[in-house]
Amino acid sequence: MILVTGATGTVGRRLVDLLLTRGAAVRAVTRNPGPARALGLPGGVEVAQANPALDSALDGVTALFLHPRAVGAASAALVARARERGVRKIVALTALNVDDPLDEQPSRFRGDFNKEAEDAAVGSGLEWTSLRASSFAGNTLQAWGQQIRGGDIVRYPYARFQESLLDERDLAEAGACALLTDQLVGRRVELTGPETLTHEQTVGIIGHALGRPLRLQEVPPETAAQGMIRYGLPAPFVAALMARYARHLDRPQHPATGEVAKILGRPARTFADWAADHAAAFRG
């Protein structure tokens, strides 16, 4: 039995599908349990109530997928309990920037305990893998979706900032590989997309997928930050995001690693692939 925390989310839902398809028994953890189908999960999945100890959810579990947003500060306690209960493998979702200064990790200010999840997995004494993911391709929908639905100009700072966006589907496939095989045991795996793109290029690729002449118009960081805060993002999150962009302008913070291709035995999905498959969400 594989216990998946964060199972109803972006990565977890895809991971659950893959595990089931490959014949694994899966128990999905959620704060709001109900029938699997009502949660957007396949019917064959067991559903468990999230709580700090997850005691009964650990019955018969051999491998645990540790999701740092869902588990929060409780990673170490959960991993210790999992070990006592006979779990043999921990696969943690973490991030490529997990060793960066905390004030340059925007996710910290959303309550993501990536570092704690990795440390708990590595220190567990069990088989472990840390999936250090680069920025998700889906972030572009959150950042720019509303502007793109409203017109052809995207106002955003740091046009030349570049990174290797990772397709969440590739991340879930790497997670399934880590849980179901020994291929990634004992590794901090740096997962990126196949190419490094600037913000400007990324907007252009979305435009191509939509058949529209989208253009990024660079705005000063202070103006952008004020807009994001008015839009509802927490000020410390926005400050960390701007600090990250500023520090790594003109030089990719994390160049493409090629790990996805090595693990999956096929090229990583490109951002153009992702944009083509998600064009409808930008049309609204």
Ligand SMILES: NC(=O)c1ccc[n+]([C@@H]2O[C@H](COP(=O)([O-])OP(=O)(O)OC[C@H]3O[C@@H](n4cnc5c(N)ncnc54)[C@H](OP(=O)(O)O)[C@@H]3O)[C@@H](O)[C@H]2O)c1
């Ligand atoms: N976005 C990126 O670019 C990026 C890059 C690298 C790493 N990461 C890391 O990946 C993780 C995010 O993955 P994701 O997109 O799959 O997450 P997600 O979809 O936002 O959340 C996964 C599930 O966790 C539960 N959850 C959400 N917020 C919670 C909270 N505040 N407290 C407790 N449970 C909560 C929800 O399940 P229920 O409602 O069913 O309980 C949700 O479906 C974060 O740790 C992030 O730092 C993200």
